Amino acid sequence: MHSSIAIIGAGPTGLLLAGDLAQAGVSVTLYERRDSTSNLTRAFGVHARTLELLDARGLADEIATTGAHIEALRLFDRIRVDLSRLPSRFPYLLITPQYHVEQALEERAVKAGATVVRGARFTGLRQDDERVTLDFDDGSTATADYVVGTDGVHSAVRSALGLPFPGKAVLTSIMLADVRLANPPASALAVNAVGDAFAMVAPFGDGWFRIFAWDRRNQVNDQTPVTLDEMRAVTSRVHGTDFGITEARWLSRFHSDERQAPRYRVGRVFLAGDAAHVHSPAGGQGMNTGLQDAANLSWKLAATVQGWAPEGLLDTYEAERHPVGKLVLRSSGTLIRLAMVRSRPARWLRNTVGSGLLAVPPVVRRAAGVISGVGITYPGAPRAADLPLRGGERLYEALREGKHVLVTATSMQGYGDRLRIAAPDVDSGVAVLVRPDGYVAWQGPAGDAAKVLPRFLS
Known part of the structure; x- marks a missing residue:
């Protein structure tokens, strides 16, 4: 089997990538070692920037109904990160199981024409200047013009x-x-x-709650079963109550690493999501970072396969996303180390200094922006705000076609297969070219747009 793009791993990152490519008319095959989907998962938080990217795919409003909306993060007694003032249509953290996100993304990908092959255990690859050959454990092979590994922390x-x-x-x-x-x-x-334990309790909105906990006094291997009594004990020690834990539908134990691949691209093969970076679960940024990797890479692969990508476009994936992965490792690592502070004076200092800093508006905006993803930008490419367009449409609705969007009141022709022209609700005389992933490629006088477009679209 030959595909323009082959993706190894059908988690959220791979599914979003496959859906984007299929919508763009690119042949894509997604290989997954599991024979079936699972509704048991560690990830449960969807941040504002990820919801914006899902909005640009027509999925956010549906997914937002599946869980609870958290407008502020309360950390370590008195530290509070306010999300309600984020400059976004989604000023909150959505608490919902990862499988809700996966289900929506898989339905979109399959509907758009992506092929999903389950029970396919990838074992190796070979590449040359023209294609990549994939090997599987049953002796079969497949080829692709490009390959993306989204197969998790133990990425094959x-x-x-x-x-x-x-x-x-x-x-x-x-x-x-x-x-x-x-x-x-x-x-x-x-x-x-x-000091010697922490616990987080978050509602899914359907009567079930996720507890994420750690106990320094009971360090055992990942294979040791978790018991309800163990969860009750650590939750009570941290919060003064176990909140009346009555039953569980899932119990699991794991360890958390901080790792990052030095490169996200080798020839025709790319890494995204946990295959490229893994970090502490503090801040709930794992799945979100992977989905944003996919949104950055998908349109660049599509442009390359379709023959209109500017020189070096694929190289910008690593250039833009590797620093973001490093930032997430640093920010989530800081949070988890603060949670592990042992002495009472150090915890008092953490709480006092932290709450004081988060009373300063610029610090609040920076913290909320990093955690939510809304504050993350690329060099020369800031995040695009959801501009109102003529006729009651929004920018992120216009992005659902998977094309660049040029917001301008000036009439233009050409680039129809890769560009959508959208008139602003109010004409300021400025044109804005927005990339398919919701970042600004160029902004300037409307009269200059025709001269600038070839740089980005051919």
Whole structure:
């Protein structure tokens, strides 16, 4: 089987990438080692920037109904990160199981024409100047013009490329549980740490709650089962109550690493999501960072396959996303280390200094922007605001065609297969060219647009 693009790994990152490529008319095959989908997952938070990207695919409003909306993150007693003032249509953190996101993304990908092959265990690859050959454990092979590894922290694609994954384990014996509570916490999201333990309690909005916990006193291997009594004990020690844990539908234990591949591209093969970077779960940025990797890469691959990509466009994927991966490792690592502070004076200092800093508006905006993804930009390419367009349309609705959008009141011709012209609600005389991933490629006088477009679209 030959595809223009082959993707290894059908998690959220691979599914979004496949849907984008298929919508653009690119032949794409998604290979997944699991025979079926699973509704058991670690990820449960969808941040504002990710919801904006899902909005640009017509999925956000549906997914936003599947869980609880958290407008502020409360950390370590008195530290509060306000999300309600984010400059976004989605000024909150959505708490919903990852499988809701995966289901919506897979339905979109298949409907657009992506091929999903399950039970396909990738074992190796070979590449030359024209294509990549993939090997599978049943002896079969497949070829593709380009390959993307979205196969997680133990990525077989990364191993096949011979890329190291430097870093270290940050926490061991992290516990996850989806439970029912007789006495839910008063705040929507309850987070606290007491030096030798921490616990977070978050509502899914359907009567179930996710507890994420760690206990320094009980460090065991990942295979040791988690018990409800263990969850009750650590939650009570951290919060003063176990909130009346009554039953669980899922209990799991894992360890958390901080690692990043030195390169996201080797020839015709790319890495995205946890295959490229993995970090502490603090801040809930794992799935979000992977989805944003996919949104950045998909349109660049489509433009290259279709023959209109500007010189060096594919190289900008690593140039733009590798620093973001590094930033997420740093920010999530800071949060988890603050949660692990042991001495009482150090915890007092953490809480006092943290709450004081987060009373300063610029610091609040920066913290909320990094955690939510709304504040992340690329060199020369800021995030595009959801501009109102003529006729009651929004910019992110216009982006649903998967094309660049030129917001201008000036009539223009050409580039119909890769450009959407959209008139602003109010003409300021300025034109804005927005990339398919929702970042500004160019902004300037409307009269200059015709001269500038060839630089981006041919």
